[in-house]
Amino acid sequence: xxxxxxxxxxxNYGWSTTRLGLERTRELLHRVGDPQKKLKFIHVAGxxxxxxxxxxxxxxxxxxxxxxxxxxxxxxxxxxxxxxLNGEYIDGDSLARLTEYVMKQxxxxxDHPSQFELVTAIGMLYFCEIGCDLxxxxxxMGGALDSTNVIDPPEVxxxxxxxxxxxxxxxxxxxxxxxxxAGIIKTGCNAVxxxxxxxxxxxVKKVCAEKNxxxxxxxxxxxxxxxxxxxxQTFRWDGKEYELALLGDHQLHNAATVLNVVEAxxxxxxxxxDEAVKxxxxxxxxPARLEILGRKPLFILDGGHNPQCxxxxxxxxxxxxxxxxxxxxxxxxxxxxxxxxxxxxIPYAESFVCLTPxxxxxxxxxxLCKFFKDRGCRARWCAKYESGIKRAVxxxxxRGIVVAFGSLYMAGHIRTEYANxxxx
Numbered sequence: 001x002x003x004x005x006x007x008x009x010x011x012n013y014g015w016s017t018t019r020l021g022l023e024r025t026r027e028l029l030h031r032v033g034d035p036q037k038k039l040k041f042i043h044v045a046g047x048x049x050x051x052x053x054x055x056x057x058x059x060x061x062x063x064x065x066x067x068x069x070x071x072x073x074x075x076x077x078x079x080x081x082x083x084x085l086n087g088e089y090i091d092g093d094s095l096a097r098l099t100e101y102v103m104k105q106x107x108x109x110x111d112h113p114s115q116f117e118l119v120t121a122i123g124m125l126y127f128c129e130i131g132c133d134l135x136x137x138x139x140x141m142g143g144a145l146d147s148t149n150v151i152d153p154p155e156v157x158x159x160x161x162x163x164x165x166x167x168x169x170x171x172x173x174x175x176x177x178x179x180x181x182a183g184i185i186k187t188g189c190n191a192v193x194x195x196x197x198x199x200x201x202x203x204v205k206k207v208c209a210e211k212n213x214x215x216x217x218x219x220x221x222x223x224x225x226x227x228x229x230x231x232x233q234t235f236r237w238d239g240k241e242y243e244l245a246l247l248g249d250h251q252l253h254n255a256a257t258v259l260n261v262v263e264a265x266x267x268x269x270x271x272x273x274d275e276a277v278k279x280x281x282x283x284x285x286x287p288a289r290l291e292i293l294g295r296k297p298l299f300i301l302d303g304g305h306n307p308q309c310x311x312x313x314x315x316x317x318x319x320x321x322x323x324x325x326x327x328x329x330x331x332x333x334x335x336x337x338x339x340x341x342x343x344x345x346i347p348y349a350e351s352f353v354c355l356t357p358x359x360x361x362x363x364x365x366x367x368l369c370k371f372f373k374d375r376g377c378r379a380r381w382c383a384k385y386e387s388g389i390k391r392a393v394x395x396x397x398x399r400g401i402v403v404a405f406g407s408l409y410m411a412g413h414i415r416t417e418y419a420n421x422x423x424x
Contacts, residue, residue, distance in 0.1 A: 003092030006099035007079045010118050024113045025147040028121045031105040035128035036151050039069075042261065043151065045139040045181040046160025046194065048308045049254045052246060052286050053160050054136045056258040060280030061134055062086055064272045069127035069135040071148070073116070076287050076303070076412040083123045085130055090123075098122045098129075116140050120147045134270075144183020153188035156264045157213075159204055160194045160257060161250075163308040178203040187211045190264040194218055194257050214267075216260045223256050230292065230320055240274065243282040247290040248316040255281060288411035290316055293418050297396040301404045301418075303411035305333070310341040313405060317348045321401060325350035329392040329404040329414070334363040341406070342371065350400070351378035353392045355385060357409040385410075385417045 001009075029036055042057055044050050051072055058070045068086055075081035080089035102121050106113050113121070120140075127135050137154070139146045162178050178200040185191050185207050193204040195218040208215040226234040226241070233244040235252060237259055244255050258281075262272050288303035290313075304313050317326065327350050332338040352372045354365040365381035372379035382388035392402045404414045 001096045001100040003080075003096050006092075006096045009099060009103060010115055010122075011079075021145050022147065022150050024109070024111055025117045025120060025150050027109060027111075028102070028106055028113050028117060029124060029150060031108070032102060032121060032125055035124040038128050039124070039132060039135050039151075041135045041137045041151055041154035042156050042158060042265070043137050043139070043148065043154040043184045043189075044158040044160065045143040045146075045184050046158075047163040047177070047181075048306070048312070049160040049194070049250065049257070050138050052251060052254045052289055053158060053257055053261075054138050055286040056246075056255060056281060056284050057261060058084070058087070058136045059284040060258070060262065060272065060277050061136070063276035063279045063283075064270075065276075066133040067131060069123075069130070069132040070138075071120070071123045071127075071135060072138045073119075073140050074408055076408065077416055082119060083126055085127070085132070090126055094126060094129075095122070098125050101125070114147075117147045120150075139181070139184065142177075142183070143181035145180075146184075149184055153186035154184070155189060155268055155270070156261050157185045157189050157191045158193075158257065158261055159184075159191070159200075160254065161196050161308065162194075162200050163306065175199050175203055179207070182207040185211060185213055187213065189213060190268060191215045192218065192257060192260045192264055194253065195220060214264070216264055218253075218256050218260050220253060220256055223252060225252060228252075228319060230298075240278075242278055245282060245284050246286060247320065248312055249319065250312040250315070251289075288408065288415065291415075293415065294422060296398045297393060297400040297402055299393070299402045299404070299418065301411060301414055303408040304405055305336060305341075305407050307337055307340045307344070310344045310405075313403075314344045314348065317403070323348075324401060326401040326403045327392045327396040328352045329355065329388055329402055330368060330406045331355040331357040331365065331410040332363050332368060332406040333357060333359060333361045333409070335361050336407075338363060338368070338406070339371070342368075345405070346372075346375065346377060349377060351395055352380075353388050353395065354379060354381040355388045355410060356383075357407040358413060359407075359409045362407075362409070385413045386421065389414065389417055389421060 061068045070084040083090040191213050224236040291301045293299045354368040356362050356365040369379045369381040396402045
């Protein structure tokens with residue numbers, strides 16, 4: 001089996017679809033030797049900021065000298081992004097070999113695993129085989145019944161910012177969703193909770209009290225912002241100065257969450273020097289999150305895809321760009337609350353260029369274009385990513401600004417096409 005054959009098998013297997021529950025994952029992992037029981041984890045759940053939080057933690061613990069695995073979803077450009085070791089994607093040979101092994105076990109199961117369950121098993125085997133000291137594990141969807149929750153108590157369970165999402169699976173209120181995500185908190189771990197809606201924090205506090213789990217609620221008042229520019233951010237936390245490579249106020253809040261996780265890990269005996277924390281925050285990279293792809297014009301790519309992300313982007317545009325109007329390059333999924341998202345973008349827009357993300361859930365670019373024209377905005381749509389990028393750059397001009405936004409399904413293609421067009 002080749003890397004391409006492995007990815008094809010994982011992505012195209014048609015026996016099973018996503019279904020919340022742990023039975024299939026438990027059976028599959030048991031069949032391959034329960035590798036997850038030989039690993040230690042930081043487990044991260046939430047609606048927004050999970051990936052950025054994972055990336056910061058991964059970088060910090062690598063700087064501290066640990067052998068660190070990271071499991072994330074979805075990927076931006078390369079499927080192998082989902083399974084990383086010390087910042088490097090799983091190699092094609094390992095992916096092919098482990099997929100072939102897991103495939104043989106999966107096909108013996110009466111109830112075949114889903115795509116996510118297959119990848120989870122492959123990742124656990126890889127991390128175990130390679131001898132990871134620590135795995136930063138991102139929840140796929142929800143918490144309690146997500147495949148990643150087959151693990152024993154993690155070192156720290158992290159709850160990032162929570163909003164309304166996947167209501168057909170997770171609950172109809174923010175409190176119900178919080179309860180589902182708090183399902184990753186288990187007796188024997190520590191917990192850290194982003195200080196968001198008070199009702200969410202109360203849900204997490206209740207779960208921690210019931211399970212006798214020490215909880216740190218992030219206190220943003222401990223942070224003093226020194227500067228925030230397109231080159232990065234500087235802040236003080238308890239009097240110590242840090243640089244953060246990621247942009248936007250929301251990333252400062254994610255960094256505060258990460259610093260609380262570091263404190264919790266130190267309490268559990270993990271050695272994390274101050275210098276490792278400083279270097280990790282300074283050097284972290286996370287694609288498609290307020291990522292600057294070019295400077296003439298300024299071209300910013302953000303994979304945000306829900307109202308909370310749109311609000312964070314709007315705040316960033318206001319603080320970083322000083323109210324300058326931008327050309328938006330947009331594509332959205334039809335099942336997202338895109339009207340709410342787009343209404344937040346209109347005040348910052350010079351014009352809109354609309355694309356269709358490569359997903360069977362995508363809203364056609366022509367319909368998104370009509371949405372904007374019905375509201376008196378300048379808008380046009382393009383059939384291809386390449387033509388959309390060129391049109392947005394042309395409309396912005398060398399001194400203008402392009403912001404690509406709306407869907408992670410689109411972000412990877414924008415990143416690839418932009419590099420192909422403007423590579424020096």
